[in-house]
Amino acid sequence: MDAVVATYPSQHRSPAISEDARRVRDALVERGLETPLIDNGLSRDEKFERISAAFTDITRTLGLNLADDSLCDTPDRIAKMYVDEIFAGLDYSKFPKVAVIDNKMQVEEMVLIDDIDLVSTCEHHFVTIDGSARVAYIPGSRIIGLSKINRIVRFFAQRPQVQERLTQQVLVALQTLLETEDVAITINATHYCVKSRGVMDSNSTTRTTALGGAFKNDASTRAEFLR
Numbered sequence: 001m002d003a004v005v006a007t008y009p010s011q012h013r014s015p016a017i018s019e020d021a022r023r024v025r026d027a028l029v030e031r032g033l034e035t036p037l038i039d040n041g042l043s044r045d046e047k048f049e050r051i052s053a054a055f056t057d058i059t060r061t062l063g064l065n066l067a068d069d070s071l072c073d074t075p076d077r078i079a080k081m082y083v084d085e086i087f088a089g090l091d092y093s094k095f096p097k098v099a100v101i102d103n104k105m106q107v108e109e110m111v112l113i114d115d116i117d118l119v120s121t122c123e124h125h126f127v128t129i130d131g132s133a134r135v136a137y138i139p140g141s142r143i144i145g146l147s148k149i150n151r152i153v154r155f156f157a158q159r160p161q162v163q164e165r166l167t168q169q170v171l172v173a174l175q176t177l178l179e180t181e182d183v184a185i186t187i188n189a190t191h192y193c194v195k196s197r198g199v200m201d202s203n204s205t206t207r208t209t210a211l212g213g214a215f216k217n218d219a220s221t222r223a224e225f226l227r
């Protein structure tokens with residue numbers, strides 16, 4: 001923990017965000033696709049403390065005994081998981097470093113990445129959305145390392161989400177970074193709020209698709225992606 005404190009002194013509350021992250025955020029705000037966020041001015045450590053205190057209250061309210069060995073660290077564990085893991089994508093200082101490079105090899109064919117693991121959290125119930133994503137783009141002047149696409153998907157998945165917005169956010173982020181409209185994404189996921197409660201439908205999945213440029217306008221390109 002000392003290293004973290006040394007890196008971000010208390011007067012430096014929000015670590016700087018990269019130019020890429022800023023461009024992506026601005027593009028989402030402009031299109032009305034940004035997650036509803038407020039800047040509450042809280043540091044990472046202050047968020048951790050407050051969430052831990054709130055979960056202490058929740059567990060006690062449920063009638064659980066926090067003196068029990070198995071439960072005593074649960075509020076801290078959940079606070080750490082929220083701030084540093086499953087909701088880390090709310091913090092643009094954690095936006096992945098994306099090495100976008102000029103398309104010197106003149107790649108013109110569709111680049112498609114399938115079966116990208118996707119774990120997110122439903123913002124209506126705060127339970128898991130578990131699925132996979134397929135992403136494609138047609139290189140214009142820029143290309144991107146394939147693992148970076150996975151990381152961008154993960155960044156936006158690590159937020160409280162609705163699947164439709166998540167799909168659009170990844171589309172716009174990639175369009176912005178790659179400087180092309182020719183991007184497509186489809187997400188297929190199981191919502192545990194449907195599976196574990198409510199209608200208890202354990203087999204249904206939800207598919208969402210967002211298409212840009214040639215994927216939207218050209219039937220054969222779209223068919224090749226959706227195939």
Ligand SMILES: [Zn+2]
Nearest residue numbers: 122124125193
């Ligand atoms: Zn839900």
